[in-house]
Structures are given as structure tokens and as C-alpha cells.
């Protein structure tokens with residue numbers, strides 16, 4: 001123990017002489033007592049309410065008051081400092097009662113030699129209890145911090161507001177602070193947009209208009225954290241500090257304060273401010289806060305990147321659709337007989353997919369595949385495409401290359417899966433009788449199965465170079481006849497329902 005250690009002593013004693021005697025022995029023992037003597041209940045209450053004490057030394061019997069009553073008040077106040085009874089009148093049995101009631105020790109006034117060792121021992125014990133309490137509290141903090149961090153990393157689907165709100169509230173909670181805010185720093189490092197204040201900060205704040213944008217140049221302590229790019233901790237807000245600029249009238253009173261900046265590529269991007277923790281802010285508070293800000297920043301950056309990807313994907317898709325439409329138009333100029341064929345197949349295939357209850361993406365892919373499914377006919381000589389008479393077997397073979405050629409063209413364009421594959425398979429048949437691969441059953445993509453039904457119905461319903469239109473009824477009879485044989489039943493049924501029950505018509 002240091003020489004002249006300052007000791008805040010509350011003395012409950014009606015005799016001023018006895019109190020001074022006690023103070024003198026404390027001085028002799030090397031303490032520097034900062035003491036107050038109280039002898040009534042109101043005096044004691046006031047002393048407990050207005051000041052912090054290191055030890056209470058109480059007489060046992062006072063006129064109108066006593067050691068046990070003082071002990072009760074000490075317990076009600078929730079203190080854990082040594083409470084020692086010093087008395088000339090106390091008997092052994094009463095002393096034991098006092099110990100049972102919660103006093104740490106008792107010393108007879110006629111045995112002053114025992115007093116100082118008792119005080120030393122009890123102060124040490126109290127210090128140990130305090131350290132243990134702090135350690136337990138730290139452990140509890142650590143646990144709740146880890147849980148909160150884990151939760152933060154699991155909030156992948158939360159909105160930005162939810163994330164920021166969670167960060168602010170959790171930081172305040174797990175750092176045991178009364179107040180918290182998180183601010184976003186502008187790119188030029190000139191202003192801070194207070195993103196969110198903890199609910200408690202908002203309740204206690206009476207500043208007019210509650211400003212949300214702050215000039216960093218004019219800011220005091222938290223501004224310093226941004227300027228110095230490091231955490232600032234002030235555990236005694238009242239003490240002089242060159243960077244402190246105070247706070248506006250109506251602001252919640254500050255006792256302790258901590259500001260932690262988050263730096264990304266040498267630029268402060270976020271700042272968190274916490275205030276009025278019960279204990280001092282320490283290194284682990286800074287670490288924890290930094291981790292939290294980092295989690296929040298990663299989340300915000302990821303969201304920004306996702307938004308960017310979404311926008312460019314949409315752009316890419318729009319460009320692609322435009323290109324596909326141009327290619328389709330080119331094809332139709334070479335082959336006037338099939339003009340409009342792809343467009344009509346696309347419309348019917350899309351309706352079939354919808355009727356089957358497929359997802360939006362699948363429907364979209366089917367629509368796009370329909371629009372270009374015969375693109376491979378580009379490489380088939382025009383005179384074969386428009387030949388009004390029966391085709392020779394070589395000409396048939398030539399025509400049959402179009403799914404593969406289409407696939408090869410589309411594969412280069414990197415279209416969303418499985419547009420190219422659906423084009424490759426649109427002449428495959430459920431029973432393996434189709435081309436080019438002779439796939440069977442489930443080997444054929446659902447997209448291709450739908451396209452093949454729509455393709456056949458359209459082809460039979462409209463004119464072909466080699467024959468006039470057969471009409472929609474003949475086309476539907478073909479689907480009924482080969483349902484489950486060459487056409488997938490669900491696709492065939494959906495197509496039949498569309499025409500027969502839902503009055504689908506080709507435009």
C-alpha cells in the first residue's frame with residue numbers, strides 16, 4: 001500500500017474526539033483520510049447519496065441512531081466497501097450479530113491496535129471483490145458481444161436501416177453505455193451524417209431540431225477521432241481537455257465518452273460514439289466497437305456492390321434482348337414463310353409455362369428461347385428453307401442441323417442458362433424419336449419440352465412453303481394423340497387447356 005494513500009472515510013460517530021482519534025491513527029498508518037463524520041440517519045443518507053466512499057467506520061451506539069441502522073442504510077445503497085464497527089460498548093454476542101448482519105469486522109475501542117490491520121485487510125478484500133466483479137462483467141460483455149456479432153453476420157437479408165439500428169442498439173447494450181450513435185463520414189471527410197441514435201439517446205435529447213449533419217471541422221472529441229484516425233476515450237468528461245468543445249444545451253449530460261472511427265483505404269468511413277458507461281471505457285470496448293463497425297461497413301459495401309451488379313445485369317439483359325430481336329428479324333427476312341413463327345412460338349410457350357405455374361425466371365428464359373429457337377436456320381440455304389416441294393433426304397439432314405448450329409451461335413453469346421440448351425433440344429421427343437441427340441424423358445429440359453409443343457402447334461396451324469395451314473384443331477389433335485409419347489404430358493395438357501378453356505389465340 002502506498003504511503004499517504006487517499007482514503008475516503010465515512011465515520012458514523014457522535015463523539016468528535018473519537019472521530020479525530022480515528023483519523024489520527026489512519027494518518028499514522030500512512031493514509032490520507034478525506035473524511036466526513038455523521039451522527040444521524042439524514043446525515044448518513046446525504047453522505048451516501050452525494051459522495052463515493054472507500055470505507056465506512058461506524059460506532060455501534062449513537063443517540064437516536066446506531067451501527068446496525070447505519071449498516072442497513074449501507075446495504076440498501078447497494079455498496080460493497082468495508083463496513084467496520086468500532087465501539088466501546090459492544091459485547092461479543094452483539095458483535096457477532098453485527099457481523100451476521102453484514103459488517104465486515106468489529107473492533108473494540110479499547111483495542112485500537114487491531115483497527116489498522118482490519119482496515120487494511122478489508123480494503124484489500126473489497127478491492128479483490130471489485131476486480132472479480134469486473135472480471136465477471138467483462139466475461140458477460142464478451143459473451144453478449146460475441147452473440148451480437150454473430151447475429152450481425154447472420155443478418156444478410158436485413159435492410160440497411162435494420163442493420164444500422166441493430167448496430168447502434170447492440171453497441172450501446174453490449175458496451176453498457178447509456179448513449180450511442182453511428183455516423184457516416186462523407187468522402188471528402190468534411191461532414192458526418194448521424195445515421196442513427198440509440199433510442200435512449202433520442203429519449204433524453206432535448207436539442208431543438210435534433211441535427212443529423214455535422215461539420216467535422218467544428219466537432220470536438222468525436223471530430224478529433226476522425227482527424228487523428230484513432231479511437232478517443234475520455235473517462236472523466238469534467239476534466240480539462242483541449243479537444244473538448246462541450247455539447248449544446250439540451251444534450252444528455254456526459255460523464256464518459258468514447259469515439260471509435262472505422263478506416264477503409266486510409267479514409268474514415270464510419271464513426272461510433274458511446275457515452276456514459278458505468279465503468280471506464282477500455283481497450284476491449286474499442287476492439288469490440290471496431291469489429292461491429294467493420295461488420296456494418298462490410299454489409300453496406302456488399303449491398304452497394306449487389307445493387308451495382310443488379311443494375312449492370314439488367315442493362316446487359318436489355319442489350320441482349322435487343323440483339324436477339326435483331327437476329328430474329330434478320331432470320332425472318334431470309335425466310336418469309338416462317339416470318340412471325342418464332343414470335344408466335346415464343347408467345348405460346350410462355351403462356352404454357354405460365355399455365356404450368358413455373359417460376360418467373362423460367363418463363364422468361366422460355367420466352368427468349370422461343371424468339372430465337374430456329375436461329376440455326378441462318379446456315380441453311382434459303383432455297384431449301386422456302387422449297388415448295390418435298391425435301392430430299394440430304395435437304396432434310398441440312399435442316400436438321402439447325403438446333404446444333406443455333407446452340408453453337410448462342411453459346412458464344414453467354415445467355416442465361418438454359419436458353420442455348422433449350423434451343424439445342426427443341427426437336428427432341430419424349431420417346432427418343434427426336435433430333436439431334438435422340439434424348440428421352442427426363443433427359444430433355446422442361447424448357448425444350450414446352451418449346452417443342454408450341455413449335456408443333458404453331459407450325460401446323462400456319463402456312464408452310466410446302467403446304468397450306470392445317471388449322472388449330474388439327475394441331476391440337478396431334479398434341480392429344482401424342483401426349484405422353486412424344487410430348488411431355490404437363491406441357492401438352494397446359495397447351496390444350498389454354499386453347500380449349502382459356503381461349504388462347506395466336507396474334
Ligand SMILES: [Fe+2]
Nearest residue numbers: 373374426427
Ligand atoms: Fe426448329
Ligand SMILES: [Fe+2]
Nearest residue numbers: 341373374455
Ligand atoms: Fe420452329
